[in-house]
Structures are given as C-alpha cells and as structure tokens.
Amino acid sequence: MVREIMKDVGFLSQKSQPATKEDLSVAEDLLETLEAHKENCVGMAANMIGEHKCMIAFDNNGKYMVMFNPEIIKRSQPFETEEGCLSLIGTRRTKRWKSIKVQYQNSDFQNRYKTFTEWTAQIIQHEIDHCKGIII
Template sequence: MIRELCKDVIFLAQKSRPATPEDLPVAADLLDTLKHHKDGCVGMAANMIGVSKRIIAIDNDGSYLVMFNPEILGKSGPYETEEGCLSLTGVRPVRRWKTIKVRWQNEKFQTRIKTFTGWTAEIIQHEVDHCEGIII
C-alpha cells in the first residue's frame, strides 16, 4: 500500500527501533511507496512513512533492495555533496563515503554483509541516517 510521506521533523529526528519479522508488511508498504515516487526518489526509510523501525528500501542499480536493521560497518573515501529528501524541503550539504561495508538482514531475517560503492553507497548512507534520526 502506498503510504503518505511523513514530514514531521521531530518524528524524523528520533532514532528508529529494530525491525522484526512482524514488520514485513511495513517493508512492503515502504517498497510500494518508493516505487510510487520513483521519478523523484531512489531510497526511503520506514520513518518517512511514519513507522519508526530500522527498515530501508533502495533502488540498487535498477532493482529494489529492502534492508532490515542496516548498519554501516566500515567506510572509506570521504567526499562532500548535496542531497535532497522527499520528507524535507530543499537540498543540504553532507559528507558521504565512496565505499561502505553494510550488515543487514533480508526479508527472511538472514544476515547479509556486502560492500557498496558510488551512488548506491550514497543512497544507503542517506537512509541509514534516517534510521539514526540524523536529518541532513
């Protein structure tokens, strides 16, 4: 189901709680909402649809990837850029990393670890910031 976007900065600034298998319907709604906004959005976190859980969905080079409880384990190659967000107005400067190592759980709650680079790494960092309550 496509959900309404949350623009409440106080809610978005709260750290999200860990996701559990009971949150699979939230992930489905998050993915539906991301696909609905595909022309102007490449990633979303659950708090952007009003659910304070550690779930993100991203466009991973043309296919979609949902991550439960994502954590950035390592990062290298810092750079400065600007990012926008559907939940916030305008663009803001931010420091990102060219390469990141991420641990997350898939939809079966099996742990996965992978290194991401470039644009996909930037998207994941933005959404993990949402999970941490960091507003760029």
C-alpha cells in the same frame, strides 16, 4: 499500500527501533511507496512513511532492495556532496563515503554483508541516517 510521506521533523529525528519479522508488511508498504515516488526518489527509510522501524528500501542499480536493521561497518573515501530528501524542502550539504560495507538482515532475517560504492552507497548512507534520526 502507498503511504503518505512524513514531513514532521520531530518525528523524523527520533531513532528507529529494530525491525522484526512482524514488520514485513511495513517493508511491503515501503517498497510500494518508493515505487510510487520513483520519479523523484531513489530510497526511503520506514520513518518516512510513519514507522519507527529500522529498515530501508532503495534502488540498487535498477532493482529495489530492502534491508532490515542495516549498519555500516566499514567506510572509505570521504567526500562532500549535496542531497535532497522527499521529507524535506531543498538540498543540504553533507559528508558521505564512496565505499561502504553494510551488515544487514534480509527478509528472512538472516545476517548479510555487502559492499556498495558510489551512488548506491550514497543512497544507503542517507537512508541509514534516517533510521538513526539524523536529518541532513
């Protein structure tokens, strides 16, 4: 189900709770909502659709990917950039890393590790910030 985009900064600034297998339907809604906004959005966190669950969905080089309970465990090559967000008006400056290693769970809630670089790494960092209640 395509959900409305949350724009309440108070809601968005709250830290998300860990996702569980009971939240798989939220992941489906997150993917459908992301796909509905693909013209101007490359990633979403569950709080952007009104759910305080730690999960993100993003465009991983042309294929959508969902991560449950993602955590950046390694980062390198910091840089300054400017980002926008579907939940906010305008763009803001922020610090990101060109390469990140992420520990996350897949839809079977098995632990996985993967390294991402460049644009995909930037998207993931933005969405993980959402899970932490960090607004750019």
